[in-house]
Amino acid sequence: MSDDHRSPPATSTNGHINVFWDDGMLDHHTGAGVFDSGIDPGFLDVLEKHPENSDRIRNMLSILKRGPISPFISCHSSTPAALSDLLSFHTQEYIDSLVEADKNGGKTICSGTFLNTGSWNAALLAAGTTLSAIKYILDGQGKICYALVRPPGHHAQPTQADGYCFLNNAGLAVQYALHSGCERVAVIDIDVHYGNGTAEGFYHSDKVLTVSLHMNHGSWGPSHPQSGGIHELGEGAGFGYNLNVPLPNGTGDKGYKYAMTEVVAPAVKKFDPDMMVFVIGQDSSAFDPNGRQCLTMEGYRDIGKIIHNLAYDHSKGRILIVQEGGYHITYSAYCLHATLEGVLNLPYPLLSDPIAYYPEDDSFAVKVVESIKNHQTQVVPFLREVKP
Numbered sequence: 001m002s003d004d005h006r007s008p009p010a011t012s013t014n015g016h017i018n019v020f021w022d023d024g025m026l027d028h029h030t031g032a033g034v035f036d037s038g039i040d041p042g043f044l045d046v047l048e049k050h051p052e053n054s055d056r057i058r059n060m061l062s063i064l065k066r067g068p069i070s071p072f073i074s075c076h077s078s079t080p081a082a083l084s085d086l087l088s089f090h091t092q093e094y095i096d097s098l099v100e101a102d103k104n105g106g107k108t109i110c111s112g113t114f115l116n117t118g119s120w121n122a123a124l125l126a127a128g129t130t131l132s133a134i135k136y137i138l139d140g141q142g143k144i145c146y147a148l149v150r151p152p153g154h155h156a157q158p159t160q161a162d163g164y165c166f167l168n169n170a171g172l173a174v175q176y177a178l179h180s181g182c183e184r185v186a187v188i189d190i191d192v193h194y195g196n197g198t199a200e201g202f203y204h205s206d207k208v209l210t211v212s213l214h215m216n217h218g219s220w221g222p223s224h225p226q227s228g229g230i231h232e233l234g235e236g237a238g239f240g241y242n243l244n245v246p247l248p249n250g251t252g253d254k255g256y257k258y259a260m261t262e263v264v265a266p267a268v269k270k271f272d273p274d275m276m277v278f279v280i281g282q283d284s285s286a287f288d289p290n291g292r293q294c295l296t297m298e299g300y301r302d303i304g305k306i307i308h309n310l311a312y313d314h315s316k317g318r319i320l321i322v323q324e325g326g327y328h329i330t331y332s333a334y335c336l337h338a339t340l341e342g343v344l345n346l347p348y349p350l351l352s353d354p355i356a357y358y359p360e361d362d363s364f365a366v367k368v369v370e371s372i373k374n375h376q377t378q379v380v381p382f383l384r385e386v387k388p
């Protein structure tokens with residue numbers, strides 16, 4: 001920890017975050033090209049790294065180890081998931097296809113999503129790391145665990161890789177929690193993209209409330225047929241337990257806080273989960289190449305605090321945090337730091353924002369959030385019910 005930051009307050013009530021990580025996840029190589037295409041057009045002197053590269057995660061790890069939040073952090077190693085662990089969320093046929101692709105030296109599974117040498121092992125480590133983190137919580141060893149993982153997972157559906165994701169790390173942890181006796185799990189996903197894979201995996205379940213706040217990007221092709229719109233609410237017993245909050249571009253800190261306060265928190269309160277899974281992506285930041293939502297560190301800190309309060313009220317303070325996107329090499333690490341400060345409910349910021357300046361007008365975002373809230377409270381049965 002450097003000397004030029006204030007020391008955090010020495011209280012025991014702020015908690016502690018157990019970070020689960022393994023260096024093997026750095027060995028997933030995604031190449032370079034024009035953005036995430038992997039293509040060299042032949043007329044550019046400098047090709048950029050694929051956005052989902054190991055540098056972003058190395059900075060996230062180092063800021064936790066050496067940033068001002070470090071006194072609140074302890075790091076734990078992990079083991080890869082066994083193939084049998086994956087079948088709680090994915091089909092055997094899908095897993096077999098990935099194993100086969102790995103044996104054959106890799107393949108492009110879908111747009112921007114490359115399974116290269118080392119990728120499959122990294123994916124198994126990401127899944128195993130997330131499972132280690134949820135087990136740690138369920139064994140009573142810690143209340144807040146953070147699975148710092150790549151490749152990410154929330155676009156991976158039971159039978160389909162998508163958006164840089166092969167295995168749904170958070171989804172596997174949710175299944176593990178349910179099999180271990182949890183009755184209701186809430187998944188709050190603030191990555192800038194729709195957590196379509198997680199939604200799909202629990203689309204028919206009333207035991208898992210999936211809530212996704214995302215840029216209103218819609219479907220992006222055969223690997224991502226879901227729209228992320230407000231009408232995708234779940235089916236059968238799961239109707240109403242998938243709540244999408246598609247937000248306009250440039251929503252910003254105030255708009256996100258409004259959505260969290262007006263839509264997410266009331267739904268979580270009514271659902272009353274005994275486990276909280278907080279799915280984070282810093283690609284909703286103001287400087288991300290993949291997102292346009294303009295969150296700053298302050299916004300992430302506020303969201304983290306809201307999650308802290310919900311967990312305090314419902315899940316005995318237990319929160320599994322799972323890493324997804326976030327592609328600005330520097331700012332993603334800073335935003336992660338701010339998010340975790342919020343989750344710890346620290347009384348003041350430990351790290352100041354080096355670059356944010358965005359002048360916000362939240363009036364349009366507030367209107368959109370109001371309309372989403374009205375729709376959900378009209379059509380979702382559990383949001384209408386008043387508990388005695």
Ligand SMILES: [Zn+2]
Pocket residue numbers: 191192193281283324325326
């Ligand atoms: Zn994303």
